[in-house]
Amino acid sequence: MISIKKDLTAIPSSLNSNLTNQRRNEHIAASQYLKGSKYDSRYKMKDIKKALYDLYYGKCAFCEYAPSESHVEHFRPKDSYWWLAYSWDNLIFACPKCNKAKNNTFGIKGAKATCPTDTSNIHKLAKNYNSIELNQLIHPEFELNIHLTLQFQQDGSISSTDTRMQYTVDLCKLDREDLRDKRKTVLDDFMEKINDRKFQYQNEPLKLKESLRNLIRDFIRETNNPKNTFIAWRKYIIQHLLATIIA
Ligand SMILES: [Zn+2]
Numbered sequence: 001m002i003s004i005k006k007d008l009t010a011i012p013s014s015l016n017s018n019l020t021n022q023r024r025n026e027h028i029a030a031s032q033y034l035k036g037s038k039y040d041s042r043y044k045m046k047d048i049k050k051a052l053y054d055l056y057y058g059k060c061a062f063c064e065y066a067p068s069e070s071h072v073e074h075f076r077p078k079d080s081y082w083w084l085a086y087s088w089d090n091l092i093f094a095c096p097k098c099n100k101a102k103n104n105t106f107g108i109k110g111a112k113a114t115c116p117t118d119t120s121n122i123h124k125l126a127k128n129y130n131s132i133e134l135n136q137l138i139h140p141e142f143e144l145n146i147h148l149t150l151q152f153q154q155d156g157s158i159s160s161t162d163t164r165m166q167y168t169v170d171l172c173k174l175d176r177e178d179l180r181d182k183r184k185t186v187l188d189d190f191m192e193k194i195n196d197r198k199f200q201y202q203n204e205p206l207k208l209k210e211s212l213r214n215l216i217r218d219f220i221r222e223t224n225n226p227k228n229t230f231i232a233w234r235k236y237i238i239q240h241l242l243a244t245i246i247a
Contacts, residue, residue: 008124015043024083043085064232069095075091076126077104156179
């Protein structure tokens with residue numbers, strides 16, 4: 001999981017269309033999220049999907065994997081926060097597995113926000129809500145350098161000593177086996193290349209040094225490319241595991 005910088009002024013136009021405004025008002029009038037495709041379709045419009053896909057590079061906000069199928073996900077669940085169903089700062093990009101695991105759970109330690117009487121700020125309520133609700137799930141668009149609170153093991157497992165990050169890991173099941181395996185593959189591939197070079201240049205220390213330097217440079221370049229999966233894990237490898245790997 002990494003921090004994402006969303007431009008809250010670049011609101012996809014369909015989130016402000018007359019029909020979406022009408023549907024939003026219907027939820028508010030009913031004091032609940034009304035079911036049905038005519039309501040669900042409003043947050044799945046093409047321009048919303050595209051804006052979120054571009055912002056997240058097609059990767060899940062929670063696990064950083066890029067599945068073939070992704071969902072427009074409500075950070076605050078629409079069933080409990082029906083007025084935020086079409087709010088730009090409440091929409092994120094998530095894979096089906098994290099989305100399903102998170103479901104409608106949303107732990108808070110403060111006071112729950114209530115539906116506002118005035119919807120003129122409907123696309124930028126999250127910042128204020130975060131401060132009054134003390135949400136336990138980490139919002140990737142409102143907290144900086146969140147990857148620094150994560151710890152990984154060489155088998156790809158993930159945890160955190162930060163209470164809220166561990167809540168996020170547990171809720172979205174970020175330590176699930178398929179993700180552990182995928183993360184482990186990133187490290188295994190890197191280590192395999194290093195070991196190949198060590199073997200190839202076992203009697204040529206200068207060439208080995210240069211070759212390893214190139215491999216590390218490439219790995220750092222891949223880590224700095226936001227299109228790649230598991231950036232938090234790659235950064236952790238560089239910061240915490242690299243010295244041991246190349247020793
Ligand atoms: Zn995910």
